[in-house]
Amino acid sequence: MYELKVFFGLSPEKSLSFNALMEVQMEKDEYNQFYEKLESYGVSRRQFMKYCTFLTATMGLSASMVTHVAEVFASPKQRPPVVWLHFGECTGCSEALLRSSYPFPDRLILETLSLEYHETIMAAAGHQAEENLQNAVKKYDGQFICVVEGAIATKFDGAYGKIGGRTFLEIAREVCPKAAAVICIGSCSSFGGIQAAKPNPGGYQGVGDALGIKTLNIPGCPPNPVNFVGTVVNYVLLGKLPPLDEKGRPVFAYGQTIHDQCPRRSYFEMGEFVEEFGSEEAALGYCLYKMGCKGPETYNNCPIVKFNDGTNWPVEAGHPCIGCSEPDFWDQMTPFFEEL
Ligand code: FSX
Ligand code: SF4
Ligand code: F3S
Secondary structure, eight states, X not given: OOOHHHHHTOOGGGOOOHHHHHHHHHTSHHHXXXXXXXXXXXXXXXXXXXXXXXXXXXXXXXXXXXXHHHHHHHSOSOOOEEEEEEOBSOSHHHHHHHTSSTTSSHHHHHHHSEEEEETTTOSOOXXXXXXXXXXXXXXXXXXXXXXXXXXXXXXXGGTTOEETTEEHHHHHHHHGGGSSEEEEESHHHHHOGGGGSTTOTTOEEOHHHHHTOOOEEEOSSSOOHHHHHHHHHHHHHHSSOOOBOTTSOBHHHHSSBHHHHOTTHHHHHHTOBOOSTTSHHHHTTOBOGGGTXXXXXXXXXXXXXXXTTTTBOTTTTTOOOOOTTSTTHHHHSOSTTSOO
């Protein structure tokens, strides 16, 4: 799984003792129950603590916070109500989160949140679904987290995007201002994404621009689920959102460029480049700059956290970064295979 010492910069002798951490937890009955539940999912305590350690490091918190992060899942003091809206998008963001690594942490995060409305996974449909949304917003006015997936059409009174006869714009204007925080998951809700690509006839925009509000943005097409989970855990654990950059992105995830964290960087510095896919240089893992890599202009933590349980990420798999987490990447980062 994840190479935890790398995240904390610890030497092998100083690596964390998972057994010691688990012993602390085992003193409490509620943790025993929690671990029994985990085992029923096929997840060992060791795997769970490893994940919490990885998450804590990703969030930029010190190693001493690992047990507190574990507590957020094992014994949440509060389960924040969440209203999850879908607008113009492909649902890849939900898919990435829900299929992040069965049977957890997707399951854990869903149990940590009180998910009041989510079109992809809720049982309700039609008028009942509409009613659920109205009820949740009324009941948790000012307290719920609104997670938005997808961009909003703004031209022609928002006529280019509707759900249940109402425009995205109307729904967002009604729901978002009542939330305690608006988290935009994905490049579409953050910055407009593919819907906002030229010529953009519907006038699609990210939620912040469409409504003129401040949002917390977790861009990427799709974004890495761990950055969403880290943001939510930060909120539950510390009672506040993590520090953001000027584009509303959590600094813990988007503080550095792909290029500055890339394992191919030494090839870049040496001037050793791939110039053709399938070549010997490609097999040797040379730098992809000349194949159009946008890593130098893209802020994200893909090289460190990777995807699919930390298995791999685009550049390691031999594909240039296309800058999928940057604003207007369909217009600004294309042609994808041409040098910057
Ligand atoms: Fe956009 Fe999410 Fe890309 Fe898709 O819903 S960020 S098109 S992966 O799924 O919004
Ligand atoms: Fe930079 Fe891309 Fe080369 Fe990595 S592959 S060093 S991100 S240009
Ligand atoms: Fe996207 Fe580049 Fe990461 S394409 S997934 S930001 S490596």
